[in-house]
Amino acid sequence: MTRLSSAVTVGVWTDYSQHGKTLTLSNRDAVALLAFLATLVSVVGVRSWRITRFILFMICFPKSPSQTNPNDQTYDTTGNHTGDKIVPTQTLPYQVILRNSETPNGAALSLLSCLFSKPSIDPARKNQHRLQSTLLGAIALSHGIIFIALSILTSQIVLGGTVVSKATSTCGHWTVLANNESDRYLASSEWILNATLDTDNYVQNCYFGSQGTGIFDCEMLQSQSIPFSVFHNATCPFESHVCRTDSAFAMETHNITLAQLGINTKLADQLYFRKRTTCAPIREELFYVKTYTSNDLHWLKEGDNRTLYGFYFGSPDFPNGTLPHIVLNNRLSPSYDLTAYYIPMNVTNTTSQNHSLRLSDPLPRGYHGPSIVLLEGRGVNFHEKSDDPLWSVHTKVEYGNGTLAGIDLDEAPVMYRMDSDLNIIGCDERIQICHRSTNRCLPWSGLMPQFKATELDDRAAVDVDTVSDIHVPLLIVTPLLGKTSIPDSIAGRGGSSLRASRTLHNGRQLRLEPEQWKTELTYWFGLGMARLQLDIYKTIEKHDGRSIEGAMNMWADLRSGSVQDMLCGKIKFRSPNHTSLSFTGVIVVVAVSSVLIALSFFEIFVDLIPAKWRGDRVLVWASSENLALLEGKQRVESEALARGETKA
Template sequence: MAFFGAAGLFSSQIASTGAGAALVRPGVCGYPKEISNIRAQEAYNLEGEQLVTFNSEVLLGRLTLTKSVAYARSCYNNYLDGGATDCNIFVRTYLEGVGASAVENAPCPFGGDACATSSAVRYDSGNISSSKDLGINFPEAEDVSIRRVTSCAPINSERYATLWKKNLPEAFGGKTNTSVRFWEFGKGPYGCRATSLENQTDDTTFCISQYQKDYWQDTYTVLAVTAYVVNKTASDFTPVPDFQRDDADVTLISIFSKAKYTDVVNDPLFHAHNNSFTTGTNGKNFSTPTTDLSVLGCTEQYQFCNTANGKCTELTGLYRVLKTVEDGDLELSPQQAATFRVVWKAAWSMVLQWATTILDNSLLLAQDFVFTMKSTTSSPLPDAQWIQEAHNLHNLSLAVLQRRVNEFSSPENFDIRPNLNSLEQMDTPTDVYELNICQHQKIRSTAHVSVSVLGMCIVLGVGSILILLDWTLIQQIFWFRSVTHLRQAKKADWMATGTLQLHRQALEARAIGPWNLGDYLFPVLAERGRIFLGLGVRPDPPGHSSVQDEGSDYNSRTAYNGGKYAAVSEEIILEPLNDPKGWAH
């Protein structure tokens, strides 16, 4: 029974009608055209083709991130927006590679006393297969795996903050001086935005002005800087020693909060215990942030592996991985090298640097607790809100990776501006192996049914073997058991002790018979048209029988008052029925 149950369960997995896998057949493939060092570019400094390329790259990137945010919430986090987005898009609903893990008591990823909490969180995607998980449909010998590790912790921002500096030029309104406070995590090429560069300190990374505190309307303002290993050109700042890592890319995400919470918030990233803000006729006190600027520090690490020979890069920064592979350390085949380039470029899009730049405050789950889009009033946040934020950042990165790989073979198709379609801005690859990837990208499609040919063959083969065994071996076993002495004895005993057989034996003791025993379950009188009287009737005198012919017209018998078979002690009256023959019953 267990075997047939397992077989039934296995057979149910042969075909899936929910969302089958299908190969993409694109008319255009490739990633969007790029301009160099896009992070440092401003639209008003560009013109002509460069402006068009910048326009396309930014809009396509924002579309990818916006869709990935919705996908991560529905299909990874299952948060407030659970189920709103179709999760049957990619080969894997969510990426969870071999060895994936989530640790919430990891050590602080930075030096000194940088972390504001005693522990950090560390999310490891595990080894994600380019074929099994990302849908690039090549044999295992051509497979490449990617691993992403994200570690985050709230930063003790006050440790790196200056005092308020007065009478500095205000950069936003530009009409008056203001007070400015600086946070020194490391010098960047552009400094902070609240005042001019010449008024900033040598290690200024972020700053807040009194003007922002007085007039800023957004509940949260998010800014971030990233330092890449072995690539200063792509980096936003040069970290101070506490935040220098030679084995990870470092991203610091600053959160300037104007939120007014309806109760205190104990979370270390959104900590709000100031009750100075009062509004309404009832004098209701709201809690405002305890610090002027909160910072979440994260490290991002990557590892690529050649699945065929087991060689892997170190777990390190994104650009150091690129250098290792370009040096030939993984010994990739030409097809694997093409797969690596496609996946690495998708990983370049998944970094926190781009997510924070493009999404700003919509990146935060805390934004969901704000009452309205124009309000700064918010519900209080959970005590571990920062852990949810860090987990969401990691999941968002994986969702971007999934979508970006798929977009290489099936780019977004929409009008970037009048008379300019996004497909016209694709940088179509010329490498034959990269073009081969475009023809081997799998997605999930409700218009297709996935059928496992191997599973079908196994079910048919095993089923045929079982049928043959039933026709030969099993039937022979039953026949052998049926002719053995022990089996015959049990069968005879069972036949003889049946209810009707016991009844027959009792009647035979009264000389009632003969009997037809052709069907041992239902013994019947051998002579048709004969009936017999009940066991309680007195035995017949000599020459008479309790079995009478149909149609007899006697109407009474004397009840038997003793003897082995007596059942009644009074006269039994037999009334003839009113039928044409007057038979007695």
């Protein structure tokens, strides 16, 4: 599977699963934006210190006794402060440091260094001033650390590589419809085989807790896999006399929301489905029709018999609607032959159907019918017996007498083969779709479910938007559910689709699991779920590769018109070339930073207030500024020099 990097929506889009706006950028642009935001927060940390130091100055330094009566202060004709009638108290060093520090870290170092300087004040007040210096230094240090941390935490607005597809001209559900033409049939078979092999590779690397080799990318889809559970003592899905054993094996997905499949629509996280497949070994003799010998078919050799089995299919393409399956008796091929069929039935017409294939709980919706898996492998040899119902190995291999290639056949190792020419597994596969918000579910149906929006939400009867919100995600998913069947997981690949074939060497089965048939079914069920995930991903656009003539877009090439505008651009996946960020997070960082930077210029407006309206603490704040202190010192020196000259 190749990633789709060109079909990504770059910019702001709504992530309905997260209920918020998302900003998607190329990796380079995202890094630049994060660097800008981190720098912006660092600048805010410096500028906001101006606000913090002003607040600390106002809180920590009470009015001195010399400044309790504002009437004792003099002002010039413009209202500016000219001096006090009494001598003001001494300005403390940490007041000056706090007033003139430009950065919180610089203020912290300067304030804490005051602890080690020789005090020039009354020793009785030394501890109090040291405590204030320590407290102010700790606050300044905390301010700096907080904004350093906030600068680092700006990276938390990164949501990862999750992106949403954009509408493309080739988006849709692509397939090749087979017909009687050989070229079209071969093209359809190739299309199906390629899709199945893609899925098989994905499952081997990304399902069942597999770590894979690292070559295959398991981070591509919205969810790596679809979780499901297995049940070992299920009820036979057919009539009791049909199943070969008392119990059946069932697999059922959890409640899988359409959002987990990567669909990004308003109700995708509220609509969910579950699939249940119940399988059991069934008696092959119930489908026996006839055994053909050389007396029936002149071209058959003596002993080369063929057995015909029939399965009612209900299709006019077969005589009497019955699907024939011919088995070569005593087949000696050193490999397996595996065939599977999905047989949708008409539950309203049960009289003409083979009673053995009737499900015990037939469903009237969605072309419900059994799936059957047919296994042949009499030519495969086994080292041990097996009670597995799909293999059933107990028949000892007879070598005959004499020698072969110098080997005494009487001393040949004991080997076994399958007891029957044909073993069959029958399955009941069904789907149910539900709406979490309304707590409603459609009835269980076959793998091609039919639905009405009003069955899931009463508001759909009067609200067109509700109809659209329900229809859009379901129209994407439901046509693809039919390909999740067990036969579609096997997809005509024969014995190569068996997990047991991985331990088959030169016609010898080296090992079988204790319940190999369940291992096979579990893998095929997972294959069907992965097929659904990949098929949804492939709707983003037509993939590169061999262009198969006759490929049809089921979203565009419809008699009723195209539905591309309604369905395209709604698939979430992960792109290695893009980064998504919380758009709300970006806006909050920029907005708060802008406000704090603007507020940090408050001193400009404070200076515009007439001195008589500023208050004592603000006047002390202004007089503690470096230039104000320098001017005061120069004024005192000038006055002292003037007094000295007058005295002289």
